[in-house]
Amino acid sequence: MPQAELVVVANRLPVDRVEGATGDDVWRRSPGGLVTALEPLMRREDGAWVGWPGQAGLDIEPFDFEGTHLVPVPLSEEEVQLYYEGFSNDTIWPLYHDVIAEPRYRRVWWDAYVKVNRRFAEATASVTAEGGTVWVQDYQLQLVPRMLRDLRPDLTIGYFHHIPFPAYGLFSQLPWRRQVLEGLLGADVVGFQRVADAGNFARAIRRQLRYVTKASGITVPERDGETRNVLAKAFPISIDTASYVELAQRADVRARAAEIRESLGNPSKILLGVDRLDYTKGIRHRLKAFGELLEDGRLSVEDVTLVQVASPSRERVEAYVQLRDEIELMVSRIGGDRDTMDHTAIRYLHQGYPREEMVALFLAADVMLVTALRDGMNLVAKEYVATRTDNRGVLILSEFAGAADELGTALRINPHDIDALKDTIVRAVEMPPAEQGRRMRAMRRKVIENDVHAWSSSFLDALANARAHKDDEPDG
Numbered sequence: 001m002p003q004a005e006l007v008v009v010a011n012r013l014p015v016d017r018v019e020g021a022t023g024d025d026v027w028r029r030s031p032g033g034l035v036t037a038l039e040p041l042m043r044r045e046d047g048a049w050v051g052w053p054g055q056a057g058l059d060i061e062p063f064d065f066e067g068t069h070l071v072p073v074p075l076s077e078e079e080v081q082l083y084y085e086g087f088s089n090d091t092i093w094p095l096y097h098d099v100i101a102e103p104r105y106r107r108v109w110w111d112a113y114v115k116v117n118r119r120f121a122e123a124t125a126s127v128t129a130e131g132g133t134v135w136v137q138d139y140q141l142q143l144v145p146r147m148l149r150d151l152r153p154d155l156t157i158g159y160f161h162h163i164p165f166p167a168y169g170l171f172s173q174l175p176w177r178r179q180v181l182e183g184l185l186g187a188d189v190v191g192f193q194r195v196a197d198a199g200n201f202a203r204a205i206r207r208q209l210r211y212v213t214k215a216s217g218i219t220v221p222e223r224d225g226e227t228r229n230v231l232a233k234a235f236p237i238s239i240d241t242a243s244y245v246e247l248a249q250r251a252d253v254r255a256r257a258a259e260i261r262e263s264l265g266n267p268s269k270i271l272l273g274v275d276r277l278d279y280t281k282g283i284r285h286r287l288k289a290f291g292e293l294l295e296d297g298r299l300s301v302e303d304v305t306l307v308q309v310a311s312p313s314r315e316r317v318e319a320y321v322q323l324r325d326e327i328e329l330m331v332s333r334i335g336g337d338r339d340t341m342d343h344t345a346i347r348y349l350h351q352g353y354p355r356e357e358m359v360a361l362f363l364a365a366d367v368m369l370v371t372a373l374r375d376g377m378n379l380v381a382k383e384y385v386a387t388r389t390d391n392r393g394v395l396i397l398s399e400f401a402g403a404a405d406e407l408g409t410a411l412r413i414n415p416h417d418i419d420a421l422k423d424t425i426v427r428a429v430e431m432p433p434a435e436q437g438r439r440m441r442a443m444r445r446k447v448i449e450n451d452v453h454a455w456s457s458s459f460l461d462a463l464a465n466a467r468a469h470k471d472d473e474p475d476g
């Protein structure tokens with residue numbers, strides 16, 4: 001097997017297995033932003049991607065797909081339930097998003113998490129070249145950096161955390177908090193979305209492990225009595241801005257945007273929400289505010305429509321099943337009370353769409369609502385801004401989303417404050433074009449400057465730097 005100089009490790013491979021035209025299963029590149037960001041890097045002859053192929057029980061040999069060497073890590077049905085749906089999405093996800101939902105601590109889930117993380121570490125160790133670089137992605141794999149370092153001390157290891165890192169008062173609930181911190185500290189560079197996340201991590205290290213942290217550096221004692229320096233800092237992720245701008249300028253996409261507006265009955269303002277159906281996204285808070293504005297008569301269904309795309313997500317996790325029921329009850333109540341024969345208050349879509357359709361929706365929307373209760377970054381906010389090439393449109397953005405650190409001229413809200421959220425929606429609906437332009441231009445500059453390629457380069461530069469310092473060490 002060829003040995004790779006640069007290896008990405010993520011819960012999922014960057015491909016989905018789908019039914020092809022002839023009825024056979026074929027691989028298709030998955031649409032996500034991370035895949036786009038890393039694709040050019042992975043096309044290098046010496047790159048590889050380690051991940052689960054997305055189907056329980058599927059155990060296949062490594063293969064090449066569109067220039068990327070893919071190394072599948074198999075998971076049984078039981079492991080998907082315990083490691084992925086259990087520990088990753090029902091323990092870590094709610095705990096790291098400030099316990100919006102109650103995290104469940106199950107020892108069998110933890111045991112599966114350790115076992116699966118070890119499998120990922122072993123697969124990575126076996127495909128990475130001597131002295132190579134490994135970039136581990138996200139909260140499903142927090143133990144991999146340490147396990148991999150133990151197997152392969154010659155490697156340079158990075159880890160990027162896509163979701164928030166919570167305050168110590170919450171993090172300390174985790175029965176396995178020590179193991180998780182030690183797992184992450186196996187990396188040379190630990191990246192976070194926000195400066196505040198990196199700060200919470202450093203505090204957890206000081207409180208729990210008593211290690212010394214200074215600025216972004218953490219001094220980690222090793223078993224041989226030596227110390228190692230770990231860099232822990234913010235690398236805010238972004239989108240492939242150019243590809244969104246390109247789509248937004250395409251005639252067919254613009255025509256589709258006009259068609260969407262038409263089919264909604266040409267309301268004077270369209271409000272839009274686009275989220276995975278997840279309790280972190282604040283969809284209920286948004287619906288409550290909108291419903292009350294209609295009830296108060298400050299907005300009317302003749303003038304304003306809310307389009308809410310809630311793409312299906314984690315449908316086997318109980319908290320998500322419940323959330324879906326709650327949201328759908330709210331949507332139908334508001335509709336029942338407010339709809340007319342000609343106008344729908346909320347066009348609710350529990351479906352996923354191709355990217356062209358998403359961009360057409362962004363173009364059709366006068367106001368974008370991002371009301372997350374906690375969100376690592378929130379790429380939707382950046383995507384909306386990227387597509388607004390005419391500098392029109394208003395972004396309402398929760399201060400609890402990482403994107404708020406960069407998009408300072410959005411209308412910033414605390415989604416828990418329903419009255420303020422209502423006032424902000426009215427302000428957005430009424431905002432004069434000149435003010436929209438001033439705010440949007442400043443935000444567009446940010447997403448053009450810091451796109452996903454700038455993000456991956458800056459992370460890989462930090463890793464290269466860490467490697468250079470290692471090489472300086474006398475025994476390195």
Ligand code: GDG
Pocket residue numbers: 031033162163237274275276309311351352353354355358375376377378379380381383
């Ligand atoms: C995690 C963190 C962090 C959604 N529905 C459809 C669709 N989407 C796309 C959006 C966007 C992506 O999915 C969602 O990204 P977000 O950042 O908004 O949220 P999470 O999924 O929670 O992502 C988050 C991110 O990782 C990256 O680090 O920002 O904080 O939680 O790109 O447009 N895309 C298409 N059809 C849909 O129906 N094509």
